[in-house]
Amino acid sequence: MRKRFGAVQAVDGVDLELVPGEIHALVGENGAGKSTLAAIAYRAVHPDEGSVASDGVVGLVHQHFKLIDRLCVWENVLLNREPRRGWSIDVAAARTRVRELSARYGLDVDPDARVETLPIGIKQRVELLRELDREPSVLLLDEPTAALAPGEIASFFTTVQDLAKRGTAILVVTHKLAEVIAYSQRVTVMRAGRVVASHLTGETSADQIAREMVGGEVPALAARANTVVAPLLALRGMSAQSGTSVLREASFEVRAGEIVGVAGVEGNGQSALADAIAGVVPFTGEMTFGGEPLRAHETPASRIARGIRVIPQDRRHEALVLSWNVRDNVALGRQRALALAKFDDAAREVIERFDVRPPNPDALAGALSGGNQQKIVVGRTLTSAPKLVVAYQPTRGIDVGAAALVQSRLIEARNAGAGVLLISFELDEIFAVADRILVIANGAFVGEFDRANLDRGRIGALMAGHA
Amino acid sequence: MTASFTRTRAFRDVVVVIVLVFGVGSVAMLLAHVSPVDGFAALFDGAFGTRGEIAETLVQTTNLLFPALGVALAFRAGLFNIGAEGQLVIGGFAAGWLGAQFPLAGYLAVPMVLLAGVIGGGVWGAIPGVLRARFGANEVISTLMLNVIAVLLTTYLVTGPLQQGNAGASETGPLPKAAQLPDLLSDTRLTWAFVIAIVLAIVLHWVLQRTVFGYELRAAGDAPEAAKRAGIDLGRTALVAMTLSGAIAGLGGATIVAGVLHRFNTGLSPGYGFIAIAVALVGNLEPLWIIVASLGFGILASGAIGMQTEAQVPREVVSLIIGLVIVALAGRRVIATMRST
Amino acid sequence: MNATTAAIAAILGLTLVKATPLIYAALGGVLSERSGVVNIGLEGILIAGAFTSVAVSGATGNPVIGALAGIVAGMLLAAILAFAATRLAVDQIVAGTGINIAALAAAAFGLVLVWHQPGASHEVPALGHTGEIVLIVLAFVAAGALHLVLNRTPWGLRVRACGEDPSAAESAGIDALATRFWAVVIGGAICSLGGVYLSLAELDLYSDGMTAGRGFIALAAVIFGRWTPLGATGAALFFGFFAALQFSLQQAGVPSELLQALPYLAAIVALAGFAGRVRAPAADGIPYVRP
Numbered sequence A: 001m002r003k004r005f006g007a008v009q010a011v012d013g014v015d016l017e018l019v020p021g022e023i024h025a026l027v028g029e030n031g032a033g034k035s036t037l038a039a040i041a042y043r044a045v046h047p048d049e050g051s052v053a054s055d056g057v058v059g060l061v062h063q064h065f066k067l068i069d070r071l072c073v074w075e076n077v078l079l080n081r082e083p084r085r086g087w088s089i090d091v092a093a094a095r096t097r098v099r100e101l102s103a104r105y106g107l108d109v110d111p112d113a114r115v116e117t118l119p120i121g122i123k124q125r126v127e128l129l130r131e132l133d134r135e136p137s138v139l140l141l142d143e144p145t146a147a148l149a150p151g152e153i154a155s156f157f158t159t160v161q162d163l164a165k166r167g168t169a170i171l172v173v174t175h176k177l178a179e180v181i182a183y184s185q186r187v188t189v190m191r192a193g194r195v196v197a198s199h200l201t202g203e204t205s206a207d208q209i210a211r212e213m214v215g216g217e218v219p220a221l222a223a224r225a226n227t228v229v230a231p232l233l234a235l236r237g238m239s240a241q242s243g244t245s246v247l248r249e250a251s252f253e254v255r256a257g258e259i260v261g262v263a264g265v266e267g268n269g270q271s272a273l274a275d276a277i278a279g280v281v282p283f284t285g286e287m288t289f290g291g292e293p294l295r296a297h298e299t300p301a302s303r304i305a306r307g308i309r310v311i312p313q314d315r316r317h318e319a320l321v322l323s324w325n326v327r328d329n330v331a332l333g334r335q336r337a338l339a340l341a342k343f344d345d346a347a348r349e350v351i352e353r354f355d356v357r358p359p360n361p362d363a364l365a366g367a368l369s370g371g372n373q374q375k376i377v378v379g380r381t382l383t384s385a386p387k388l389v390v391a392y393q394p395t396r397g398i399d400v401g402a403a404a405l406v407q408s409r410l411i412e413a414r415n416a417g418a419g420v421l422l423i424s425f426e427l428d429e430i431f432a433v434a435d436r437i438l439v440i441a442n443g444a445f446v447g448e449f450d451r452a453n454l455d456r457g458r459i460g461a462l463m464a465g466h467a
Numbered sequence B: 001m002t003a004s005f006t007r008t009r010a011f012r013d014v015v016v017v018i019v020l021v022f023g024v025g026s027v028a029m030l031l032a033h034v035s036p037v038d039g040f041a042a043l044f045d046g047a048f049g050t051r052g053e054i055a056e057t058l059v060q061t062t063n064l065l066f067p068a069l070g071v072a073l074a075f076r077a078g079l080f081n082i083g084a085e086g087q088l089v090i091g092g093f094a095a096g097w098l099g100a101q102f103p104l105a106g107y108l109a110v111p112m113v114l115l116a117g118v119i120g121g122g123v124w125g126a127i128p129g130v131l132r133a134r135f136g137a138n139e140v141i142s143t144l145m146l147n148v149i150a151v152l153l154t155t156y157l158v159t160g161p162l163q164q165g166n167a168g169a170s171e172t173g174p175l176p177k178a179a180q181l182p183d184l185l186s187d188t189r190l191t192w193a194f195v196i197a198i199v200l201a202i203v204l205h206w207v208l209q210r211t212v213f214g215y216e217l218r219a220a221g222d223a224p225e226a227a228k229r230a231g232i233d234l235g236r237t238a239l240v241a242m243t244l245s246g247a248i249a250g251l252g253g254a255t256i257v258a259g260v261l262h263r264f265n266t267g268l269s270p271g272y273g274f275i276a277i278a279v280a281l282v283g284n285l286e287p288l289w290i291i292v293a294s295l296g297f298g299i300l301a302s303g304a305i306g307m308q309t310e311a312q313v314p315r316e317v318v319s320l321i322i323g324l325v326i327v328a329l330a331g332r333r334v335i336a337t338m339r340s341t
Numbered sequence C: 001m002n003a004t005t006a007a008i009a010a011i012l013g014l015t016l017v018k019a020t021p022l023i024y025a026a027l028g029g030v031l032s033e034r035s036g037v038v039n040i041g042l043e044g045i046l047i048a049g050a051f052t053s054v055a056v057s058g059a060t061g062n063p064v065i066g067a068l069a070g071i072v073a074g075m076l077l078a079a080i081l082a083f084a085a086t087r088l089a090v091d092q093i094v095a096g097t098g099i100n101i102a103a104l105a106a107a108a109f110g111l112v113l114v115w116h117q118p119g120a121s122h123e124v125p126a127l128g129h130t131g132e133i134v135l136i137v138l139a140f141v142a143a144g145a146l147h148l149v150l151n152r153t154p155w156g157l158r159v160r161a162c163g164e165d166p167s168a169a170e171s172a173g174i175d176a177l178a179t180r181f182w183a184v185v186i187g188g189a190i191c192s193l194g195g196v197y198l199s200l201a202e203l204d205l206y207s208d209g210m211t212a213g214r215g216f217i218a219l220a221a222v223i224f225g226r227w228t229p230l231g232a233t234g235a236a237l238f239f240g241f242f243a244a245l246q247f248s249l250q251q252a253g254v255p256s257e258l259l260q261a262l263p264y265l266a267a268i269v270a271l272a273g274f275a276g277r278v279r280a281p282a283a284d285g286i287p288y289v290r291p
Helices: A034-041 A073-077 A091-106 A120-132 A150-164 A176-183 A206-216 A268-279 A299-307 A315-319 A324-329 A339-355 A370-382 A398-417 A429-431 A456-463 B003-031 B036-048 B051-076 B084-101 B106-135 B138-160 B192-208 B212-222 B225-227 B234-259 B273-280 B285-311 B316-329 B332-339 C003-034 C043-060 C065-087 C092-115 C128-152 C154-164 C164-170 C176-202 C213-223 C229-251 C258-274
Strands: A002-005 A008-012 A023-028 A058-061 A138-142 A167-174 A188-190 A194-200 A230-242 A244-254 A259-263 A283-289 A308-311 A388-392 A419-424 A437-443 A444-450
Touching: A002 A150, A002 A176, A002 A230, A008 A283, A023 A034, A023 A150, A023 A176, A023 A206, A034 A058, A034 A138, A034 A167, A058 A120, A073 A091, A073 A120, A091 A120, A091 A150, A091 A299, A120 A150, A138 B212, A150 A167, A150 A176, A150 A456, A167 A176, A167 C176, A176 A206, A176 A324, A176 A429, A188 A444, A194 A206, A206 B225, A230 A268, A230 A419, A230 B332, A244 A268, A244 A419, A244 A444, A244 B051, A244 B212, A259 A398, A259 A429, A268 A419, A268 B332, A283 C128, A299 A308, A308 A370, A315 A370, A315 B225, A324 A339, A324 A370, A324 A419, A339 A370, A339 B285, A370 A388, A370 A398, A388 A398, A398 A419, A398 A429, A398 C003, A419 A429, A429 A456, A437 A456, A444 A456, A444 C213, A456 B316, B003 B273, B003 B285, B003 B316, B036 B051, B051 B084, B051 B106, B051 B192, B051 B234, B051 B273, B051 B285, B084 B138, B084 B234, B084 B273, B106 B138, B106 B234, B138 C258, B192 B212, B192 B234, B192 B285, B212 B225, B212 B234, B212 C229, B225 B234, B225 B273, B273 B316, B273 C092, B316 C065, C003 C043, C003 C154, C003 C176, C003 C213, C043 C092, C043 C176, C043 C213, C128 C154, C128 C176, C128 C229, C154 C164, C154 C176, C176 C213, C213 C229, C213 C258, C229 C258
Parallel strands: A023 A167, A023 A188, A058 A138, A138 A167, A259 A419, A259 A437, A308 A388, A388 A419
Antiparallel strands: A002 A008, A188 A194, A230 A244, A230 A283, A437 A444
């Protein structure tokens, strides 16, 4: 099978076979072509070459749920397959059908709940139910556990294993190797659009798969220098809200010369935390920076002036102007301090130090790969001599090489005396980079760990909301 | 946006405009039992036939260029200012009333009259700006409403409490000679307003491309979330952009009063503020290209008069074409941005 | 009946008369926007319905055929907007503005073609008092019917899905572009009845500018009605009441221009008060481009 998008050969001559009753894991770096392959199998994307053959219906559970927030559960599950009575929808029959479906697969959910009111774990059940209603013989799961807490992941895979036992062929697209080893029977590794290895899971190891994914050794991070820590940011009983994200009574410190990691599952108050520090939303309680109180209704501009810089979670919408070139994007946030004459120097500095490719200040930001876009965002932040860096999911969706570079530069900023608050949904990233780890669940901070004495199981339990 | 990308799209837009002009124009002429050849000949003759007609074409160009620059400024800031028509009317009224009411000293008269237009239009643009910045009210609806209100309000004022001219006439008194814009071409209606408009376009281009204010305004329009996080105050930017946008349209209204009509009349604009949307879009929201687009639409507008008198084709055909041009080209730039996200 | 009750009854009756075209236009707007297409072109569609129904009634001598032709014209104009908004994925607000300009110009052009005079048409066979009452009642029936269609039928659910998240709708096998297209076109049919009412029921001729910005008021009514058919109908009655009040106050000597501005002012004030408290359909106004 082959598929090309513009200059990118996303899938390049791939053969893949799925067998009823088997959980097949498809792994690879971001941009390796996994999601494209899944979309082709689902027939949402037409391959340039090759074909898909299947007995029966193919179902796909999307990484970013294809749910409509303001419709209720049964409307989402049965959309375009509504039971009818004359000209109208038979609502009673629809409810019954969803109840029966959720009972059969042990996925409990209220058919009349509006989807926007549901927690992420339940939303995923709805997403799964929608596909199961079509009685698929093949089920594709694209990064299904990205938004789940460790405990929820186990129960999710119990359901998946149950489906496999009933004879469904299952493909799990993922980059979480622990899940591959724990739950799959077979694993296929992709790199740059090609299949580079295929194993029975029992005959391989996470280390081997990792090497195959990257095509060599996993790049090492920058060394951690000894630093003198000093008070920088302090929160006392700080509460804030940003959209649906709510943070309650947060109290912690970030000191100069350390990286504090915030571990938690997506949607547990992280956005409110980042936005309150950035000055995008107001807060209540107390926040001091360098000994001075931050005012609740300060603007982002005044936070930037104090030396607080935030790397937002969504680089495409919150950080970059995609229709602009690299030069103007590098200046964003420093446009007044730099003045137009210095835009070019600033852009060249970022391009050089952060290895942005192509190394052209006139290239359109929207045309760059995710990794290179992120290098611009991180680069412009770290080259502006920040005192505090809030990095919110700084390596989301970028390849291993770019991720290692971003993480290394964050460590170097810490070595140079900046305070770093790393908010990430990837526990591995936090373990690799942070000096101290705070755990966030349901909008509150529920635990603190030092780099010296980490307890992975305990952190996972806290993230899932088990005190 | 790369230069080649912009050029390809601009070329495609020009083709669309030409197809619509000649296609729809021909059909309409055939409906009116006029041969398209005669009809278009009359149109071009009406636009270029005599010195006076060329001057009239440039008058129409000027009248479109001001509101189109205003519209472009707001659109670049991500604000759909559909209210240039009302801002132009209010600016024209302020200029006409002030000029007719107070006998101003010679060298001050024209600047004061134009300034009155700037302030009037600016205030009328600031209202939706405030409503948006303060209450989050959608500027599309409020500017649409304010267009209607502008005409009703000025009609009430000139026939009621601020009446200067003949009772019952919807116009102010005449402007004294000192308050009239000097002619650029003698014995025509073309005045220095044309030069002011061209200079304004160049200044606006410079402001957008070469100043931090322009940079912030474009950031607010192209990626508001990113702009907000980069310390740009979106509410303030919206207010300033709407005020400036209205002020420019208001200046246009003032130049019509001080240059063409020599008094304010509630019917001073045959929809310049709406046609300006098409002009701004065809000009790709770039002030320098908008000069070219204004000239194109100016030719259509002045040629329409010749077409009506010489070939008996109703001039509304031109408005019809302009409406369809707007539909076809609506927000190409917006879409180019959205596709890349 | 004493004088006061008579006056109140007169205002209420006039409210119905003034609200009816607004109701039709607002219902058309609701259907269009629930599918995700903002319809600034309501004003133009009112003009298309008003002009065409008069022209065809004059030509055939049959006002009912005229009314039907008005509906067809409204659908055709809406189809242009719908095509631009779906297949060309242009900006809907700007395109709608173009629709308004084109419709106004086409009607003015048509006046000259058909009656050889600018400004207004001749008088034509009209729907009369019975027709007026039928159209008033039909407006409320249409509101109830649209409510049921949107909330109870498979098509209504699909329209709502496309207005909230066309990409999710497409992943469920719905053709979001076609759904939006037909929602806008059917919305155009409903809206054009408002135009038919103005020219062929309330009057018996078309004149330039007779729609007088009602399409814009209807847009405001869509917002105040929270994008629901029944809510929009209520808001249209509210604006209709202001328009009716204008006639009564005019007799009391208040200048007519200020009174005419009342509904527009009310709309702006209400808009400022409402903004932030109502949520438009999530994908309203955002062109959907297939990946």
